[in-house]
């Protein structure tokens with residue numbers, strides 16, 4: 527069967543059988559079976575349902591890792607094509623079915639071509655969506671058991687034209703931190719605010735002051751997003767609340783900015799509450815690291831992508847993607863490059879990631895596979 531058609535068939539199968547975080551059992555079996563068919567050494571159960579394939583050629587000492595994610599979303603699919611999800615309430619709405627298939631395609635190409643000198647690690651991670659699968663593989667000894675000098679990964683980008691590749695040196699995908707601010711004042715009759723301490727008045731000041739972190743504290747060239755997304759009070763129409771709880775999400779592209787946001791946010795909450803005589807509790811948790819690309823790996827990925835799609839379709843200095851990616855956890859351990867592969871369809875009704883009718887653009891499955899195979903040949907050249 528023609529290569530592109532083969533990849534499409536695998537992708538449609540995976541799309542029909544989506545599995546969510548740490549439950550990717552059938553997906554992992556499918557991946558492991560295919561890798562074994564290509565003659566790749568396979569270890570299953572790495573970090574739960576993760577799979578690592580190893581392909582060696584020659585006696586080169588260098589090893590590179592390429593990562594795909596396997597998990598689906600807890601979303602009920604509303605698409606109308608012939609390969610819709612058969613698992614109720616679950617769907618591949620982020621295109622991880624496509625990422626998995628492109629990496630399998632690369633494994634097939636490389637096992638046939640054997641045009642490199644060194645080791646390739648094909649890394650299929652579980653649980654990208656909740657940001658837990660990469661760390662689970664690392665904690666299970668990924669880098670000790672399967673040493674590698676560099677790691678690469680991609681995400682499809684329906685907001686870019688199909689086949690266009692974007693990446694950049696430094697922060698390419700943002701961190702995601704969650705925060706909770708609890709303010710305790712003294713509630714009372716809505717007619718008599720002077721008798722109490724209004725926690726909502728505190729929050730009003732905090733809400734606006736948080737944006738000064740973006741405009742006055744972060745470097746003007748560094749993107750930072752701070753969003754308060756939920757507010758819960760114990761007040762009523764005619765009663766000033768005692769408690770207000772605010773939740774939200776902050777994103778940056780460097781670990782330094784992540785720290786800056788946390789420190790400034792804490793200082794603002796403390797200062798405003800102190801000024802108003804309210805008590806506070808501030809919780810700030812790191813959910814995703816920012817994905818930081820190394821310049822040597824970006825150069826290598828740009829060169830390989832340009833060979834496959836043409837230099838005019840590769841942007842090696844793109845804007846950062848303000849979504850978060852679990853790939854970032856791997857990139858903290860070895861030099862890395864994460865890239866975006868345009869997967870936009872040329873019709874007006876382009877469907878965004880996580881939409882309940884999303885369906886991976888099959889036309890870029892082969893592009894992804896070829897970029898990885900080319901990268902390996904270029905990065906592990908035969909002497």
Ligand SMILES: [Zn+2]
Pocket residue numbers: 619620655879880
């Ligand atoms: Zn997603």
Ligand SMILES: [Zn+2]
Pocket residue numbers: 620621622654681
């Ligand atoms: Zn995704």
